[in-house]
Amino acid sequence: MEHVKCECGHVNPHGTFFCESCGKPLEENTEKRLLDMRYEGSARRSQTYNKTIIDKIWAFFSSVKVGVALIVITLIASAIGTIFPQEMYIPPNVSPAEYYADQYGWAGKLYYKLGFNNLYKSWWYMLLIASIGVSLVICSLDRVIPLYRALKKQGVTRHPNFLRKQRLFSVSKVDDADDVLKRVKEKLAQRHYHIREENGNILAEKGRFSRWGPYVNHIGLIIFLIGAMLRFVPGMYVDEVLWIREGETKEIPGTQGKYFLKSEKFIYETYEKGKENEVFNAAIDRVGNGTVAKNYQTNVVLYKRVGPIVAGEEPKLQKIKEYKIRVNEPLKYDHYALYQVDFKQNEPYKMAFQLMDKTSGKSFGNVVIDLHNPKSSYDLGNGYRVELLSYFPDFYFDEEGNPATKSKIPNNPAFVFKMFTPDKPKGEVSFVAIQQTIEPFGDNKYKIKFAGLETRNVSGLTVRRDFTLWILGVGGAIFMIGLIQGMYWNHRRIWLQRVNGEVWLAAHTNKNWFGLKNEIRRILDGTGLAMPVDQADEETKAGQGGQMHGAAQ
Secondary structure, eight states, X not given: OOOEEOTTSXXXXXXXXXXXXXXXXXXXXXXXXXXXXGGGGOOXXXXXOOSSHHHHHHHHHTOHHHHHHHHHHHHHHHHHTTTSOOGGGSOTTOOHHHHHHHHHHHHHHHHHHTTGGGGGGSHHXXXXXXXXXXXXXXXXXXXXXXXXXXXXXXXXXXXXXHHHTSXXXXXXXXXXXXXXXXXXXXXXXXXXXEEEEETXXXXXXXXXXGGGHHHHHHXXXXXXXXXXXXXXXXXXXXXXXXXXXXXXEEEOTTSTTSEEEEEEEEEEEEOOTTSSOHHHHHHHHHHOTTOSEEXXXXXXXXXXXXXXXXXTSOOEEEEEEEEEEETTBOXXXXXXXXXXXXXXXXXXXXXXXXXXXTTTOOEEEEEEEETTSOOSEEEEETTEEEEEEEEETXXXXXXXXXXXXXXXSOSBOEEEEEEEETTEEEEEEEEEETTEEEOTTSOOSEEEEEEEEEEEEEEEEEEEEESSHHHHHHHHHHHHHHHHHHHHOOOEEEEEEEETTEEEEEEXXXXXXXXXXXHHHHHHTTTOOOOOEEHHHXXXXXXXXXXXXXXXX
C-alpha cells in the first residue's frame, strides 16, 4: 500500500483519516462536521490490508465482535459444564457412561455423548481459550501501535480544519493575545496540564496514560489465560480425588507414583444434645439429634517411593510423616495439599458365608470373601469346596432380567456360587444376594447362608497442587490496574492557536465531556476567550430540525 504525503510534509500510512502531524483531514467529507478521533484517525492494519489469507485472519481476530462472541461462547460452555459434575468428581471405578445415564437420565446420557463430562480438558475448550488469547493479542496490536504512533507524532500547530472539526470549538477576538495566552497557560499549569508551545500556539495535554488502560487490561487477561492454559501442562496443576479405605495404602494421584498414602483410621464426631452450648443445641433440634457433624478426620501416614519405578514390582516406601487431615486442615508436602472433603461410613469390606446342609442345618465351614479382592475358589477341607462363578458388587437386574452391576463399589453385593461336596461332585449352583438366596438350577441339597459382615470407613480426599496460582494473580492484578487506569482518568487536550488575528480554541477528550467543559470554563474565566461550543449538540439539534422540517413537508 502507498503512503500518503500531507502538504505539511509528513508521510502518513495508507488509510489514515487525517495527518498525524498537522491534523489536516486527508479525505475531506463535507457531510461530517466532526472528525472521527478514534485511534487519532490512524490507519489500522485490519482495515487497510485485506488481500492475503494472513490479512483475512488478522481482520477476523481483530474484530471486537468476534472477541466478544468467543468470550460468550466460552462462558456458555463453562456454564453447561457445571450442570452435572465433571468426570473427575464422580465415584471411582464407575463407568462414566453408565453413571451419567443412571443418575441423570437422557440429559446425563446426552451430556456424556457431547463430551461435557470432561469439558475443561477437552481439545475444543482449549481451542476456545487459545482463540480468546489470539483475539486479545491481535485486537491490541491492531489498535495500540497506530494509536501510539499518532500520539507520539502529533504536532502543536494543527491545521485549521482539524480545529474546526473538533467537538468543542470557539473563535475569539482579543486585543492582546500574548497576555491572554500567558494567563491561560498559568491556569493550565495549575491544573497539571503538560504544555507544549510552537510559534505562539499551545497544546495542553494531560491523562494520556489513561488511553493505555484497555490494553493493560488485555495484557492482564492474556497473562491470566496463559496461567489457565498452563494448568493442562503435566506437573503444573493437580486437582484429583482420592478415595481411601481404612488400612489401605494407595498411590496419591497426580504425583506420578512418587508418593503414597495409608489411612490408619477415620474419625467421625457429631454434636450431642445437652453437651453443647445453647446455640448448638438449637441447631441440633432443627436438624436432628446426632446428625450435625462436629469433626471428621483421617489419620494418615505419608510415604515416598524409594528407587525407580519398575512395572509389576511392589514399591519400596519410606515413611515421611504422620498427620491428621481435618476439614480446612490439609496435609501439605512438596507443594501438594490433601484436603478432607467427603467420607463414607460402613462400606461393606468382607462378607462371611456358611456352607450348610439344608435339611439338617449342619455347617461344613465358613467362606470369607474380600469384597474388593475376592478369590475364585475357597477350599473348606474334607472334599467341600466353594467356587465363585460371578460377583456383582453393586447388584441390580438389567432390562432383560439378567443380574448386572452398576459399579465396582460393593454397595449391594451379590454372588453366584458353585458348591462342591463329596456326594455332589458335579456341584450345585446358588445365587446369593443380601437377604435372599436363589437356586437357579433346581432344588439344591446344600445352601450358602450369610454369616456376617465386616465394614470399614472410606475417606474422600482432594489432592491439589497449583503452580499457576501466582500467574493468575499477576494477570488479575494487571487487569485491575488497567481497569482503574482507563475508568478513573481521561485523556484531555486543549489547542490554542492564532489564526488571522483571532484565537481559536479546540478541545477533545476520550470520555467525560461534561467534566472537560467545566474545567475549560474555569480556565477561561476572566481571560476574555469565548467558551467553546459543543458542536455535537448543534449536530443533534440540526438533525432533529431536519426531521421536523421533513415531517412538515
